[in-house]
Amino acid sequence: MFIEGKNLVKKYGKGDATVWALNHADFEIGKGKIAVILGPSGSGKSTLLNILGGLDTADEGSITVDGEKLSDMSQKALEKYRRNDLGFVFQSYNLTPDLTALENVEMTAELTADPLNTDELMKKLGLGEHLHHFPKELSGGQQQRVAIARAMVKKPKLLLCDELTGALDSKSSKEVLQLIEQVNRDYGTTIVIITHNELIAGMADRVLRIKDGKVVSDTVNNAKIKAEEMEL
Amino acid sequence: MKTLNKRIKRNIKNNLSFYLISTILTMLITAFIIAAASTGNTLTDLIQDYMKRLKVENAEFSTYITIPDDEITRLEKEYDVLLEENSYKDIKEGEKTLRVFKNHTKVNLSETRDGREAAGLFEGTLTENFAKENGISVNDLYSFGGMEFVVTGYTTKGDYLFMLKDAGDMFRDNVNFGIIIVTAETYDRIEAEEKTCYAVIYNQKENELDFRKRVNMDYIMKSYIAKDSNPRISSPESEGEGVSGMAKKLSPILFIIVIALVVMVLGRMIRSEQTLLGTFMALGVTRSEIIRHYVIYGIIPGIVGSVLGLGLSVPFTKAFSAFYIENDYEKLIYETEYNIPACLVALILPSLLYVLTVLIVSRKLLKASAIELLNNTGKDTKTINILKERRIRTGLKLKVRSIVGHPGRSAVTVLGVMIASILLLLGFVMKTLMTDMMENGIKETIGYEYLYYLNYLGDMDTIPEGSEGASPVLTVYYEIPSSTNQVNIWGVDKSSEYFKMKTMDGEDVDLNGYYITNVASNVWKVKKGDTLTFYSIADLSEHSVEISGIIDDNMHTYMYTSIENASRLAGFDGVHYNAMVSGTSIPISADIVASTVVMSEHSALFEELMGPIDAVVYIIIVFGALLCIFIMYLVINMIVGESKTGISVMKVLGFSKKEIGSRVLDVNMILVIIGFLVGIPLTFKVAEVGFADTIEEFGIYFKAELNLRTAVGLLIGFVIIFIAYEISLLLQKRKIAKINMVEALKENRRNE
Ligand SMILES: Nc1ncnc2c1ncn2[C@@H]1O[C@H](COP(=O)(O)OP(=O)(O)O)[C@@H](O)[C@H]1O
Ligand SMILES: [Mg+2]
Numbered sequence: 001m002f003i004e005g006k007n008l009v010k011k012y013g014k015g016d017a018t019v020w021a022l023n024h025a026d027f028e029i030g031k032g033k034i035a036v037i038l039g040p041s042g043s044g045k046s047t048l049l050n051i052l053g054g055l056d057t058a059d060e061g062s063i064t065v066d067g068e069k070l071s072d073m074s075q076k077a078l079e080k081y082r083r084n085d086l087g088f089v090f091q092s093y094n095l096t097p098d099l100t101a102l103e104n105v106e107m108t109a110e111l112t113a114d115p116l117n118t119d120e121l122m123k124k125l126g127l128g129e130h131l132h133h134f135p136k137e138l139s140g141g142q143q144q145r146v147a148i149a150r151a152m153v154k155k156p157k158l159l160l161c162d163e164l165t166g167a168l169d170s171k172s173s174k175e176v177l178q179l180i181e182q183v184n185r186d187y188g189t190t191i192v193i194i195t196h197n198e199l200i201a202g203m204a205d206r207v208l209r210i211k212d213g214k215v216v217s218d219t220v221n222n223a224k225i226k227a228e229e230m231e232l
Numbered sequence: 233m234k235t236l237n238k239r240i241k242r243n244i245k246n247n248l249s250f251y252l253i254s255t256i257l258t259m260l261i262t263a264f265i266i267a268a269a270s271t272g273n274t275l276t277d278l279i280q281d282y283m284k285r286l287k288v289e290n291a292e293f294s295t296y297i298t299i300p301d302d303e304i305t306r307l308e309k310e311y312d313v314l315l316e317e318n319s320y321k322d323i324k325e326g327e328k329t330l331r332v333f334k335n336h337t338k339v340n341l342s343e344t345r346d347g348r349e350a351a352g353l354f355e356g357t358l359t360e361n362f363a364k365e366n367g368i369s370v371n372d373l374y375s376f377g378g379m380e381f382v383v384t385g386y387t388t389k390g391d392y393l394f395m396l397k398d399a400g401d402m403f404r405d406n407v408n409f410g411i412i413i414v415t416a417e418t419y420d421r422i423e424a425e426e427k428t429c430y431a432v433i434y435n436q437k438e439n440e441l442d443f444r445k446r447v448n449m450d451y452i453m454k455s456y457i458a459k460d461s462n463p464r465i466s467s468p469e470s471e472g473e474g475v476s477g478m479a480k481k482l483s484p485i486l487f488i489i490v491i492a493l494v495v496m497v498l499g500r501m502i503r504s505e506q507t508l509l510g511t512f513m514a515l516g517v518t519r520s521e522i523i524r525h526y527v528i529y530g531i532i533p534g535i536v537g538s539v540l541g542l543g544l545s546v547p548f549t550k551a552f553s554a555f556y557i558e559n560d561y562e563k564l565i566y567e568t569e570y571n572i573p574a575c576l577v578a579l580i581l582p583s584l585l586y587v588l589t590v591l592i593v594s595r596k597l598l599k600a601s602a603i604e605l606l607n608n609t610g611k612d613t614k615t616i617n618i619l620k621e622r623r624i625r626t627g628l629k630l631k632v633r634s635i636v637g638h639p640g641r642s643a644v645t646v647l648g649v650m651i652a653s654i655l656l657l658l659g660f661v662m663k664t665l666m667t668d669m670m671e672n673g674i675k676e677t678i679g680y681e682y683l684y685y686l687n688y689l690g691d692m693d694t695i696p697e698g699s700e701g702a703s704p705v706l707t708v709y710y711e712i713p714s715s716t717n718q719v720n721i722w723g724v725d726k727s728s729e730y731f732k733m734k735t736m737d738g739e740d741v742d743l744n745g746y747y748i749t750n751v752a753s754n755v756w757k758v759k760k761g762d763t764l765t766f767y768s769i770a771d772l773s774e775h776s777v778e779i780s781g782i783i784d785d786n787m788h789t790y791m792y793t794s795i796e797n798a799s800r801l802a803g804f805d806g807v808h809y810n811a812m813v814s815g816t817s818i819p820i821s822a823d824i825v826a827s828t829v830v831m832s833e834h835s836a837l838f839e840e841l842m843g844p845i846d847a848v849v850y851i852i853i854v855f856g857a858l859l860c861i862f863i864m865y866l867v868i869n870m871i872v873g874e875s876k877t878g879i880s881v882m883k884v885l886g887f888s889k890k891e892i893g894s895r896v897l898d899v900n901m902i903l904v905i906i907g908f909l910v911g912i913p914l915t916f917k918v919a920e921v922g923f924a925d926t927i928e929e930f931g932i933y934f935k936a937e938l939n940l941r942t943a944v945g946l947l948i949g950f951v952i953i954f955i956a957y958e959i960s961l962l963l964q965k966r967k968i969a970k971i972n973m974v975e976a977l978k979e980n981r982r983n984e
Binding site: 053055079080081082083084086088090094096097098099103106107108110111150 | 625626627629630633634637877878881882884885886887888
């Protein structure tokens with residue numbers, strides 16, 4: 001399997017106040033698939049994603065991505081992993097405000113030796129007319145598209161999206177999710193989306209439900225629909 | 233409300249550096265301003281108390297004809313003065329001089345400590361510094377110059393708080409000069425030449441001129457020194473005023489700029505939290521509740537800082553007072569006094585300003601709607617359309633725009649570094665100016681090495697034996713109206729090789745005219761072409777001359793003219809001299825020499841005079857460096873705080889620490905350099921303010937100018953600033969490394 005999480009435990013606090021953000025969670029995700037991790041607020045989704053992204057480490061258990069065990073990696077190796085193999089899209093976009101849309105993408109392009117052509121990518125993601133706009137001159141949906149372009153320009157193996165539509169209206173959400181589909185199709189990138197929005201599950205190859213830090217169900221979505229057709 | 237309270241606790245934890253540093257800065261500056269003001273108070277009151285209690289003279293004079301005792305009583309009645317003979321005998325032994333006084337009853341009394349007043353024959357009370365330096369204790373039998381005294385106690389004589397052997401001296405010498413006060417009977421038995429002089433206190437100031445004229449008429453005035461021109465008295469008096477002046481001028485400037493900086497950083501901090509403010513508004517927390525809670529941000533550093541500062545000001549004041557009082561003068565008994573207004577201002581002002589800032593900033597923010605606040609990242613980003621060309625690396629674009637695009641932050645950074653630089657450089661600049669003065673001040677302007685004051689008035693036709701190669705000069709002091717610095721008029725031989733001087737305009741000096749030194753020009757505010765008016769000390773006759781030019785000498789309040797002109801001003805028939813100058817030692821008879829000054833020794837002694845100022849400068853250096861480091865840290869803390877989200881995002885994206893540093897943080901070095909450069913001219917200005925008092929006090933003028941030495945001082949200053957910057961950044965970088973990427977990103981979440 002491309003991603004394998006086994007027996008993951010993450011605790012916050014001590015004694016009575018201990019919060020089990022992850023409580024022996026197990027899961028698998030195949031290469032080139034779109035996986036949606038669903039769960040109510042506070043269920044441990046972000047914690048899981050952060051561990052998957054090498055931003056945080058688990059207290060117990062192991063996690064492997066493309067045969068590499070993240071739990072054994074040094075900080076330096078994790079930095080390299082994030083730099084070369086990973087794309088990240090956040091709910092709050094987090095673009096660099098001092099750089100234009102294009103420059104935001106170029107900045108990450110400079111991180112890898114063989115990035116995608118930025119102009120082409122931007123055009124493909126519908127940003128052709130906004131290349132020279134600064135983030136604050138763009139709408140939320142447009143900013144999120146720039147964020148996706150920024151993540152994709154370095155051709156990551158894995159794209160992690162944390163509540164990426166959380167701050168968007170339904171129209172923009174749909175457009176952004178369509179882009180995610182497009183990226184998955186065009187570049188074969190494995191994509192993990194975490195959300196509390198049940199409706200997004202429709203576009204996934206695989207749906208993991210998480211509750212109180214435990215994976216409570218793991219289903220292959222046989223009725224996969226296009227993002228365009230989803231009722232958000 | 234509970235969330236808000238929790239939020240404040242979190243904010244305090246997150247902004248711990250800010251709270252810590254702003255509290256420390258407030259504390260230090262509070263302690264400093266209180267200590268400076270209180271020391272000024274203590275010193276002024278102490279000296280005034282001594283002057284009053286020990287009935288210190290208004291003036292001291294000597295006459296050619298002795299004033300009989302019954303005449304003294306008559307003069308006292310007629311002019312409403314206290315008049316007492318202040319004569320003394322100097323006993324010598326090697327280099328040492330012991331000056332013997334009778335105990336006075338009317339003017340210039342003395343205070344006895346650790347024993348009793350002299351009562352019997354060859355008993356005496358000794359000045360304590362001299363006793364200590366020479367290993368003499370109370371009840372010792374002290375033999376000096378072939379005589380033996382029983383030391384019955386220590387004494388401080390009112391007109392000798394600053395122990396100069398001659399009123400014209402600049403330096404005190406505790407090892408070689410002391411005073412012993414004995415009974416009249418003992419005094420009469422001492423076999424040494426008596427110097428007769430009188431001390432006077434005017435109960436009615438307006439009688440001074442009539443009194444002097446009368447004394448001159450009946451007894452012929454030989455010398456007259458008002459107490460303001462007598463450094464034994466004026467030095468302690470003006471030092472109190474000097475310290476108060478420094479406290480009144482320099483420390484409020486320091487206080488205000490440091491507080492202002494904290495205010496600016498505080499304002500930015502609150503502004504950067506506007507998203508959170510919006511969240512609270514959206515949650516329905518009332519505006520006044522929000523404001524009340526933000527006020528705590530200002531109150532904590534304000535109150536904690538100034539209360540700690542108040543506590544710290546006690547040892548500060550003790551140390552400052554001890555330093556000024558115990559180093560320079562004869563032992564004085566004192567208690568430190570606190571300047572209550574300064575305490576109140578220092579206690580209230582920081583909290584008031586901080587809270588006011590919080591109120592103004594948060595009220596302004598709260599005028600906006602919750603949505604507006606939520607949609608703003610809280611940074612004063614300006615979109616700037618520069619450097620848009622494709623071929624420029626984004627790293628560089630980011631650097632340039634992070635400076636130009638955040639004008640508020642850049643301004644506070646430059647301002648902060650500027651202030652830090654001024655605080656740091658001030659001491660260095662003062663120190664280098666002084667060293668410069670010491671090494672060049674005297675030698676450059678004065679062409680002779682030996683100055684022999686003669687004990688008679690010579691006629692130009694008869695030059696003393698053995699004085700070949702030397703030049704005769706006539707030096708006479710005159711009073712300048714409303715100035716404590718007398719002018720010393722040097723009449724010099726036009727053909728002398730020692731006075732081939734140039735003016736500051738580069739012209740040759742023509743001794744038919746009247747030239748004053750640069751310091752004299754600054755003290756009396758007279759320029760070339762102006763008229764300077766002065767009075768003869770003896771008969772108070774008025775003279776006015778037009779100034780022909782200024783000579784570059786920052787140490788002596790001299791006027792140079794021909795010996796003929798000087799003789800005429802002095803009212804002599806013919807041309808006379810009273811001193812000889814020479815490049816080398818000359819073999820003239822010791823009998824005709826009153827005293828000898830060797831200029832290079834003089835300049836070495838200058839160092840001692842500068843001792844107290846020197847130590848102040850070291851205090852300023854250390855204190856300035858301390859403040860500088862804290863301010864740098866405060867500024868860097870602000871920069872990192874405002875770039876935190878950006879840094880975390882870059883980390884998440886896979887940028888290495890080095891790459892992040894070079895893209896986001898290192899660029900601020902440019903602002904540091906700008907701030908430092910702007911700080912330099914301002915430092916010179918502040919240094920001049922700080923030294924302004926030395927003009928009146930010592931008759932020395934410090935010129936703040938850039939030269940090799942000050943340049944070295946500036947360079948050292950820059951290295952310290954640079955190190956402070958790097959250390960602050962290093963500490964912050966460690967903090968950045970510790971910032972959980974996840975946490976930092978959460979900070980920026982809206983629906984937290
Ligand atoms: N740094 C932290 N300290 C303490 N508790 C935390 C921390 N991060 C997350 N938690 C807790 O762990 C649980 C899971 O959090 P999270 O993974 O963010 O949930 P989700 O993303 O599903 O909303 C929550 O109860 C949350 O309060
Ligand atoms: Mg979450």
